[in-house]
Amino acid sequence: MSESTTVDLPVVVIGAGPAGLAAAAHLTERGFEPLVLETGRAAGAxxxxxxxxxxxxxxxxxxxxxxxxxxxxxxxxxxxxxxYPSGGDWADHYLQPLADVLGDKVRYGATVTGVSRSGRDRIVDADREAQPFVVHIAYADGREERLMARAVIDASGTWTTPSPAGASGLPALGERTSADRITYRVPDLKDPAVRARYAGKRTAVIGSGASAFTALAYLADLAQTDEGTGTRATWILRRGINGSTFGGGEADQLPARGALGLAAQAAVDGGYADAVTGFRTDTFERTDDGRVILVGEDGRRLDAVDEVIVLTGFRPDLSFLDELRLGLDERLQAPVELAPLIDPNQHSCGTVYPHGVNELSHPEKGVYLVGMKSYGRAPTFLALTGYEQVRSIAAHLAGDHEAAERVELTLPETGVCGGAGLFDEPAAAEETGGGCCGAPATLTIGAAPASSGGC
Incomplete structure (x- = not known):
């Protein structure tokens, strides 16, 4: 990219979540003018x-x-x-104050609908890298805008695109028409209306990561209250149960993560959840009274349930980047240099070494996917990893290549993560799981309630 034609342009950051706001902080420290575009109405939406x-x-x-x-x-x-903060604590006491300091460098209600090179679609080679990026924005009030950028950092995460229940990666038959009985998030059972939805009911929980652990622990707690009498969970796993199913336990260097797995195990051992193993969901059937019967690819039909919680991971939305030349792994949809390092069949959080601009670069120079989105469909993401990514990228953009390649992070190990076949379904990661390191959707969350042994 020609420095002379872009030096006065901002670096556009997509998403005012943990990685996006950290990117803006590092860019500001390096003397750049960041512009953070956030779809939601507040930081950390x-x-x-x-x-x-x-x-x-x-x-x-x-x-x-x-x-x-x-x-x-x-x-x-x-x-x-x-x-240990909750998601709400993180947003209120860190993300929003940070966004407030950045001031007009953050725009809310701003959805990026497309990114390309100015005057160049995906197929045009001529003088491509000399052109600035063009970013199309749709605002919540109906306005549209087109602006230029010297570089684009996509930290939009994966929260808005949860994976379906179907074992093929596509929605199961009947899944869409059963939407009234399905949630793809860990339910907030402290909310009276949500609590009433699950109290005294049978709920299927599909998934094997931190998000599923959280849901099982929450439902077990509900079952032990007067209003929750009769609450039961059917835990559906695509693989069997073995020594690593519940994570690292007391061997985990993130104690709350280990406690979360132990809480889920207690829910099963205590009889509050029945585990169904080797079940790959094929069909959602509705009963005459509106309940759901799950049918497996092998023809097995489970007992009818009132609700279904699908926690089979998240995937990146790449639609608005379609005019850019991205180099993505064909399996994980992560940058090709990063993918082998985060393959959940081989790695856990503790065995993924910190990485930066070299692993996150694409054939389209100047565009970077960071945070949970950089991991594509891999579940083993930690917030610290995202902070290291954006530090390296900001240093690279500033021409400080020594700092860009320097490792400034040591990640915690888990006692059991890693090894072929361990990861069946990515759960959410926030919160984002499936492996041992995610949680309900996009970064490093997922501890069970205190009464279940979490934090």
């Missing part, structure tokens, strides 16, 4: 949708150093580094 779920990383592991420097002059005080 996706995080706020799982505000009730507690992270399994501590405050000390979910704040970015460059962001802390920006916040310090405002009188912001970092919460207890050893405490």
């Amino acid at each position: 996706a995080v706020r949708e799982w505000a009730h779920v507690r992270l399994f990383s501590t405050w000390g592991e979910v704040t970015d150093p460059a962001a802390e420097k920006l916040l310090a002059p405002t009188g912001w005080v970092k919460p207890d580094p050893a405490a």
Whole structure:
């Protein structure tokens, strides 16, 4: 890209979540003018949708150093580094204050609908890299805008595109028409209306990661209350149960993550959830009274359930990047240099070494997918990884290649993660799971309620 034609243009960051706001902080520190475009009406809009779920990383592991420097002059005080925030805590006490400091560098209600090179569609080679990026935006009030950028950092996450229940990666037959009985998120059972939906009912939980663990623990807690009498869960796994099914337990260097798996195991051992193994969902059938019967690819028909919680992971929305030349792995939909390092059949959080601009670059120079989106369909993402990614990218854009390639992060190990065949379904990761390191959807969340042994 020609520096002379783009030097006065902003670096556009898509998404005002943890990775996006950290990117803006690092860019600001490096003297760039970032512009953060957020679809929601507040910072951390996706995080706020799982505000009730507690992270399994501590405050000390979910704040970015460059962001802390920006916040310090405002009188912001970092919460207890050893405490575990909920999603709501993270959004209210860190993400929103950071966005407020950035001020007009963050625009809300701004949905990116397309990114390309100015005057160049995907197939045009001539003088391509000399052209700035053109970003199309649709605002919540109906306005549209087209603006130019020197680089684009996509930190939009995967929260809005959950994976379906169908074992083929496509929706099961009848899944769409059963939408009134399905949620693709960990339900907030502290909400009276949501609680009433599951109390005294039988619920199928499909998934094998941190999000599924959380849902099982929540339902088990509900079953032990007077109003929840009769609450039961049917836990559906595509594989069998073995020593690693419930994660690292006490061997996990993230104690809350280990406790979450133990809480799920307690739900099964306590009789609050029945495990159905080797079941690959093919069809949702409705009974005369509106309940759901799940049918497997092998023809097995499970007992009817009242509700279904599908926690089979998330996937990136690449539709608005279609005019860019991205180099993505054909399986994970992650950058080709990164994919072998995060393959959930081989790696866990602790065996994925920190990475940066070299692994995140694409044939289209100047565009980067970061945060949970960079992992595509892989579930093993931690917030610290995203902060390291954007630090490296900002250094690279500033021409500080030594800093861009320097590793400044050590990730915690888990006691059992890793090994071929361990990861069946990615769960959410926030919160985002399926493996041992995600949670209900996009970063590092997922601890069970305190009464179930979580934080």
